[in-house]
Amino acid sequence: MQESAIKRWALHIFLAATLAFMLAPILIVVVNSFNASAFNAWPPHGFTLDWYRKVLANPAFQRGTVNSLIIGVISTAIVLVLGTPIAYALARIRLRGVTGLKAILFAPLIVPRVAIGFAMFVLFVALGTATGLRLYGTFTGVILAHCVLMLPFVVAILTVSFGEVDPIVEEAARDLGASPIAAFRLAVLPQIKGALLVSGIFAFITSFDEVETTLFVVRPAVNTLPVEMYHFLEQYQDPTIAALSTLLIAFTFFIALAVPFAVKGNELLRMMTSGKQ
Amino acid sequence: MSAVAAAPASGRRLSRGARLGLLLGPGFICVVLPFVAAMALLGAYSLNLRDTTGAGLGLSVWSQFLGDPFNWRVIWSSVQLAALSTVITILIAYPTAAALLRVRNRFYLVVAYVALFSPLLVSVISRSYGWLLLLSDTGFVNQTFGLFGLGPYRMVFNETGVIIALVHVLLPYAVLPILNIMTQVPPVYREAALDLGASGWTVFRQVTLPLTLPGVIVAAEIIFALSISAFVTPSLLGGGRVLTLSRMLYDNIGLIEWGMAAVQAIVLLTTALAVLFVLERVNRATHAARQD
Amino acid sequence: MADVVLKAVEKVFGSERVVKSIDLSVNQGEFFSLLGPSGCGKTTTLRMIAGLETPTSGDLLIRGERMNDVPINRRPTNLVFQKLALFPHLDVFDNIAFGLKLKGLPRPEIARRVDDMLDVVSLAGFERRRVTELSGGQQQRVAIARALVNAPAVLLLDEPLGALDLKLQLRLQRELKRIQRSTGTTFIYVTHNQAEALTLSDRLAVMNEGRVEQIGSPADMYLHSATSFVASFIGRTNLIAGEATFAGGEARVTDGALSVVLDDADAPADNGRTVLSLRPERIVIAPKTPMANGIDATVAEVEFLGATVLYRMRIADGRILFVQALADTPPLAEGTAVRLGWGKDAAVSIRSTTVAEDVE
Ligand SMILES: Nc1ncnc2c1ncn2[C@@H]1O[C@H](COP(=O)(O)OP(=O)(O)O)[C@@H](O)[C@H]1O
Ligand SMILES: [Mg+2]
Numbered sequence: 001m002q003e004s005a006i007k008r009w010a011l012h013i014f015l016a017a018t019l020a021f022m023l024a025p026i027l028i029v030v031v032n033s034f035n036a037s038a039f040n041a042w043p044p045h046g047f048t049l050d051w052y053r054k055v056l057a058n059p060a061f062q063r064g065t066v067n068s069l070i071i072g073v074i075s076t077a078i079v080l081v082l083g084t085p086i087a088y089a090l091a092r093i094r095l096r097g098v099t100g101l102k103a104i105l106f107a108p109l110i111v112p113r114v115a116i117g118f119a120m121f122v123l124f125v126a127l128g129t130a131t132g133l134r135l136y137g138t139f140t141g142v143i144l145a146h147c148v149l150m151l152p153f154v155v156a157i158l159t160v161s162f163g164e165v166d167p168i169v170e171e172a173a174r175d176l177g178a179s180p181i182a183a184f185r186l187a188v189l190p191q192i193k194g195a196l197l198v199s200g201i202f203a204f205i206t207s208f209d210e211v212e213t214t215l216f217v218v219r220p221a222v223n224t225l226p227v228e229m230y231h232f233l234e235q236y237q238d239p240t241i242a243a244l245s246t247l248l249i250a251f252t253f254f255i256a257l258a259v260p261f262a263v264k265g266n267e268l269l270r271m272m273t274s275g276k277q
Numbered sequence: 278m279s280a281v282a283a284a285p286a287s288g289r290r291l292s293r294g295a296r297l298g299l300l301l302g303p304g305f306i307c308v309v310l311p312f313v314a315a316m317a318l319l320g321a322y323s324l325n326l327r328d329t330t331g332a333g334l335g336l337s338v339w340s341q342f343l344g345d346p347f348n349w350r351v352i353w354s355s356v357q358l359a360a361l362s363t364v365i366t367i368l369i370a371y372p373t374a375a376a377l378l379r380v381r382n383r384f385y386l387v388v389a390y391v392a393l394f395s396p397l398l399v400s401v402i403s404r405s406y407g408w409l410l411l412l413s414d415t416g417f418v419n420q421t422f423g424l425f426g427l428g429p430y431r432m433v434f435n436e437t438g439v440i441i442a443l444v445h446v447l448l449p450y451a452v453l454p455i456l457n458i459m460t461q462v463p464p465v466y467r468e469a470a471l472d473l474g475a476s477g478w479t480v481f482r483q484v485t486l487p488l489t490l491p492g493v494i495v496a497a498e499i500i501f502a503l504s505i506s507a508f509v510t511p512s513l514l515g516g517g518r519v520l521t522l523s524r525m526l527y528d529n530i531g532l533i534e535w536g537m538a539a540v541q542a543i544v545l546l547t548t549a550l551a552v553l554f555v556l557e558r559v560n561r562a563t564h565a566a567r568q569d
Numbered sequence: 570m571a572d573v574v575l576k577a578v579e580k581v582f583g584s585e586r587v588v589k590s591i592d593l594s595v596n597q598g599e600f601f602s603l604l605g606p607s608g609c610g611k612t613t614t615l616r617m618i619a620g621l622e623t624p625t626s627g628d629l630l631i632r633g634e635r636m637n638d639v640p641i642n643r644r645p646t647n648l649v650f651q652k653l654a655l656f657p658h659l660d661v662f663d664n665i666a667f668g669l670k671l672k673g674l675p676r677p678e679i680a681r682r683v684d685d686m687l688d689v690v691s692l693a694g695f696e697r698r699r700v701t702e703l704s705g706g707q708q709q710r711v712a713i714a715r716a717l718v719n720a721p722a723v724l725l726l727d728e729p730l731g732a733l734d735l736k737l738q739l740r741l742q743r744e745l746k747r748i749q750r751s752t753g754t755t756f757i758y759v760t761h762n763q764a765e766a767l768t769l770s771d772r773l774a775v776m777n778e779g780r781v782e783q784i785g786s787p788a789d790m791y792l793h794s795a796t797s798f799v800a801s802f803i804g805r806t807n808l809i810a811g812e813a814t815f816a817g818g819e820a821r822v823t824d825g826a827l828s829v830v831l832d833d834a835d836a837p838a839d840n841g842r843t844v845l846s847l848r849p850e851r852i853v854i855a856p857k858t859p860m861a862n863g864i865d866a867t868v869a870e871v872e873f874l875g876a877t878v879l880y881r882m883r884i885a886d887g888r889i890l891f892v893q894a895l896a897d898t899p900p901l902a903e904g905t906a907v908r909l910g911w912g913k914d915a916a917v918s919i920r921s922t923t924v925a926e927d928v929e
Contacts, residue, residue, distance in 0.1 A: 004477065008379065015376035018369060018448070019392040025407025025445065026399055028417060032410055040410055042417050082304035089300035093293070101301075105309060111316070112506025112549060114523040115542035118530060119315035122322055122539070148312045151304065171621055172654035174641045176668035176719065186667070190658045209400040212508045212523075216530065229402040233513060237409065245403030252398045257391075 026249060033242035040239060051243035060232075061244060064225035071139060071224060072207040075146040079154045079203050080196065082147070087158030088184075092167060106152045113149065117216030120145045124217060137219030145217045146210060150203040157202075161195035162188070205252055322539035338536040342544070348525075355521045356548060358436060359505035362443040366500050367493060369444065370451035374459055377452070396446040405513040408442040409433055412514075434516035442510045447503060451496040458492030487563070494560040501556070502549045522548070571630075572597045572723055572755045573618060578627035580613050587613050589779040590627070595723075595757060596772075600749050602758045604766040605776035606802070611759040612651065614776070615725050618757065619648045632722055647716035651727040651759075653708055655700040661687075661711055662696040668719040686718040689748060706737045710744075717748070723755045730765070742768060763803050767791070775799045796920045800846035805879075807852075807890050809916065813843040819913075826886035829916050830861050844919050849879065849893035851915035854901070860910035866890060868905045882909065 036046035055061055086105070095101065108116060124136035135141035165188050173183035189196075211226045218227055225248075233241055318326075325334050342348050373393070380386045396404060411417045412432035422428035432438050462485065470480045508523040515524075522545045529538040573595040580588035588610045595601045603611045616622040617629060620641030629636045636644060647668070656664050662683055669679045687693045690710035695703070700711055709729060716724055729745075730738045746769055749756045760766050766773050767787040774784045775798070783795040787803075794800035797808050811824035820833040822843050829845055853860065866882035869889060878900045880892045892909065901907065 007477065011372060011376035011379060014372050015380070015389065018373045018376075019389055022392045022395055022445065022448065025404050025411055025442075026395055028410050029403055029407040040413070040416070042410075042415060042420050079308075082307060085300040086304045089297060093297060093300075095297070104313060105305075107316075108312060110502055110549065110553070112502075112508075112523060112542075112545050114506060114508045114526055115319070115546050116312070116315070118526060118538055118542050119319040120311070121530070122318050122535065123311060123315035126318055144308070144311060147308045151308050155304075166652070166654065168650060168652055168654040169656055171641075172648075172650060172656070172715075173667070175619060175621070175646075175648045176715070177642045177671040179642060182671065186671075187656055205398065211401060212506075215527070226400050226402055229400070230509065230513075233402060233406060237406070241402070241406050242410075245400065245406060248403060249399055252400075256398050 029242050029245045030249070032239050033246040035239050035242070038238045040237065051239040052247075054240045055244045055247065058240070060223070060228045061225065064223050064228035067139075067222055068208050068225040071142050071146060071222075072204045074139075075143045075150060075207050076200055076204040078143065079147050079150045080200055083151055083154035083199070084158060084196070086151075087155045088162050088188075090155070090159045091162035105155060108148050109152050109156075113210075113212035114216075116148060117145065117213035120148065120213065121216040136217060137222060139222055141217050142214060142222055142224065145213050146207045149210065149213060150206055153206065154199040154203055157195055157199040158192065161192040165191045201255055205256065208252070319539045319542055322536055323543055325536055338540050342537060342540045351520050351522060351525055352544065352548065355505055355523075355545075356552075358439065358443075358511070358519070358521065359501055359507075359552075362440050362447060362504045363497055363501045365440065366444045366447045366451045367497060370448055370455055370496060371489075371493065373448070374452050374455040377456060378459055393452055394449045397449055401446070401509045402513070404446060405442055405510055408438060408445070408514060412438050412441065433514055434518050436515070436519055438514040439511045439519050442514050443504050443507060446510065447500040450499045450503060454495040454499070455489065455492045458489050458495075462488045490563050491560060494556055494563070498553050498556045498560075501552050505549050505552070506545060571595065572599070572632060573757065574628075574630040575614075575618075576628040576630070578614075578617065578624045578629060580610070580617060580622060581625040587779055588617070588624075591779075591781050593774060593781065593784070595755060597755055598753050600746070600756045600758065600769055600771045602760060602766040602770040602773035603776055604760055604763060604773050604802070607761050609776045610779040611761070611776055612727055615648070615727055615757065615759050618723070619646050619725050620644045621648075645722035646725055647719050647721040647723075649712050649716050649724065649726040649729045651729070651731065653712045655708060655711055655715070657701055659700070660696065661692065661698050661700060661703070664700055664711055665715045665718050667715060672719075682718055683714075686714045689717070689751070690714045691744075705733050706741060709733065709741060713745070713748070717752065717754065721754065723757060724749075725757050725759075727759045728761065729758075731760075731762075738765070745769065767803070775802060777802075793917065794846055794919055797844050797846065800919055805849055805891055805893075807847040807849065809845040809847060811843065822916075825888060826884050827864065827888075827890075828862075831913050831916050831918075845916040846919050847911065847916040849891035850877075852890070852892045852909050852911050854880075854892060854894055855908050856910035861913040862915070863908060863910045864890075866907055866909050868901050868903050868907065871900050871903060873900060882907070 031044065032040060033051055034047050034049070035041070035044040036048040036050075037044065089095075090098070090102070120141070121136065124141050127133045128136055135144065169187045169191075170183045173187035174180065178186060208224075209226055210224070211230055214224055214227055215230065218224065223231075229241060229244065323338060324336065325338055377386070377389060377393075380389060409416075413419070414429050414431065414433075416433075418432065419429040422430065430437075432441070470484045475483070506523055507521075508527065511519050511521045512524055512527075515521075517524075522541055526538050526541040526545065529535075529541065571594045573593070575591050575593040578588060578591045578593075579586065591614060603614060605611055613622060617624050618631075620636070620639065624637060631645060656667065659667070665683045665686055666679050669682060674682075683696075684693070687696065690713055692707065692710055692714065695707065700708060703711065713726075713729065726745075730741050733741065742765060745756075745758075758766070758769060767790075770787055772784065772786050773790065775782045775790065777798045783790060783799045785793075790799060790803050794803060794806070800806045801808065809822060809824045809827055809829055811822045811827075813820050813822050815821075815833050818833055820831050820843075822829045822831070822845055829847070831845070856863070864884055866884045868880055869883040870881040872879040872881075873896065876896060877893050878896045880894070880901065882890045882892050884890055890909070
């Protein structure tokens, strides 16, 4: 069908403008990380790598990076291990009361992260007083809070993928001599590799960038990198944060762009849409 | 249906309940239960469970919160801010999705997707910082305006900056569902309407828009929920001058007003749910209308 | 010797009795079919033998051992699924090798057996193809090879050719028969296609609404159908139901305008309601010599089948009688009035059960 050329051009120009809008704050951060002016003067006063030196020498950022990596890796591993069987059950076993179960499971997607953070903080403190269990301001506490945020996301993606694996291949594997666990490992798991990878990467990035919940449950010793950045930015606005951001952007883009090599683009898109319901 | 969680040693199948327990149990006990407990505790605290004033269990914090007109203003301005961000986001997302569907060049398409979804890959801190750089009085935007003898306009530490930064991060969440539904609307409908002599605008208003409306509503639900609960963006770009529910909650914890913070957290959640509920009703109604 | 024995096996889903007290005995090396219309419980029966369902009651024995509580992966059976259920993430070789790898056989042994099996199903050279790239017929062979390579005592097949076009079906039928003969494996074959069952089977069981109606060889089933259901499901027949009266060494069954005479030895001993099956090819059009039975009819419909012609003949009370004749003369035109006749031995008395729908 033929559309008017004007309409087509108008849409293309609109798209180009949107894309510029989307990239602008990211590009300016990258450019500004080399800005010699400590006051973000624009246009830049000259080229410098000083801000990168400052970032790399900053002990708070160093500690934050290590903490964030530890927390990100561990919580991603935990949600994958806990989320996979839940998704499998949701996709395969017909349940009464499944609506209620799902409502609770997916609630963290809707409850404001600030509220989750505060609620977890309250819980940690209460548990600490009642049982001596140390969660507030510990790795365990932050990891638990991140798992709460990431689990529904991982389960949503994996449930869709399990739903697409024909249950009959499991029966076939069993018939050929596989134990129930072997059937799952050999016949089902390989078919959801892509979804596991995608949900793992998104879970990791979520954890690695998370501020709003984390702010409530950390203490300085376990501050994650974004929390350190938040506090830094509340006080200073020199390009140190630009340099750090540039490094992080490079890092997350590197991880995320590795995904399309593992999964097809449209499949990725479908998974992302399904995860947002 | 075979069971993952059957006991291989005895060769006997586990009962359905045992299988479910093994599959759901660990995740629910380790992660979901703490979350539920935390939310329950939040409710309890809002009812004065952690009594510091000697008032005992009751609705005293609630009445204190609801009786203060200042709080109502904050709720109202939070809702306004979120609603405005939602509307602007949708207005940008809709034509963006339509344009994306018409891109034929593979490379451009990949670039477009990466650009559109880049906010999801960049820390909220970095994004907010980027907007501070762009929008500050001497930043890129105002400098550019200056070349034309315009401005400077004040765009940071007020609602303008907050909304711009929110729209930026919300756009991908809005584009996805709209794109999704647009690809599901068969072009034959539009073609048929055009064939019947309808003008392009009429086709849009009477065919395309109604058919894609459910996607728009889903998008609105998602981004309203996200924007009303946003915390970092309003904090950094508002510079403390844009007061939202989430910001107030954070401040109250600093002040150890936990009961009040709990009330605010619940109000925040309720507001988000209320709007979701309304939008879901609208969604049902349009679905029903289309069935007729 | 019996390879598979079912004793009073029942399966209940919820409140529905899907399989009702089935007794079966399948001999070693036999090609045995379960034939019946869709929904009669064939798949459920097969899945119980395979171990995918547990019988609600009754005993299931394979090679003399009670199997009710033996899990699927420990049974000496393998199943070719109706929907094939190939592993989409594995290539042809790895699909076929799946069961052997689970048994922990050494690699060279696995490679040898998979190669042999690829020859058997004529797929040599396809080892590294993805199964999703194969044609329907090739996928079917992979599914058969994947099951057969494990050298099961019993191979179970659930309508394995159902999704293929007719020509391919016929070719694979012959191949299946060849494979079964050359491996000597016991086959239990589920189908709703009576032609297929008659072609392939040494013996078959006809099922209807969860029950076995009759077990026997294809010829047995056709010539001595035990029930009206079997008679009309296997091939086509005319069913005649009425009171039998006996006089002078003859029995007479009257049903509307039809009155059939047969030897009283062929009729049930007692007077009463009797059902007869009169095969269409036993009816003669315009007999040259007088026959024991005769009736006037007009040609209502003509179906030219090649070697034979199938007529739907209308008799006085308006009912239709199927008549099949050799196509050695030009077919009669519709509306032609003819005399029909058949001998005393043409109609056989059968037990009445639910009549099968008119299936080709
Ligand atoms: N898992 C099940 N739960 C409930 N009913 C079933 C199940 N499997 C089969 N049935 C029912 O049992 C009947 C027989 O099914 P099936 O054995 O598949 O028949 P066939 O293979 O002869 O077509 C059908 O009515 C079917 O709906
Ligand atoms: Mg079946």
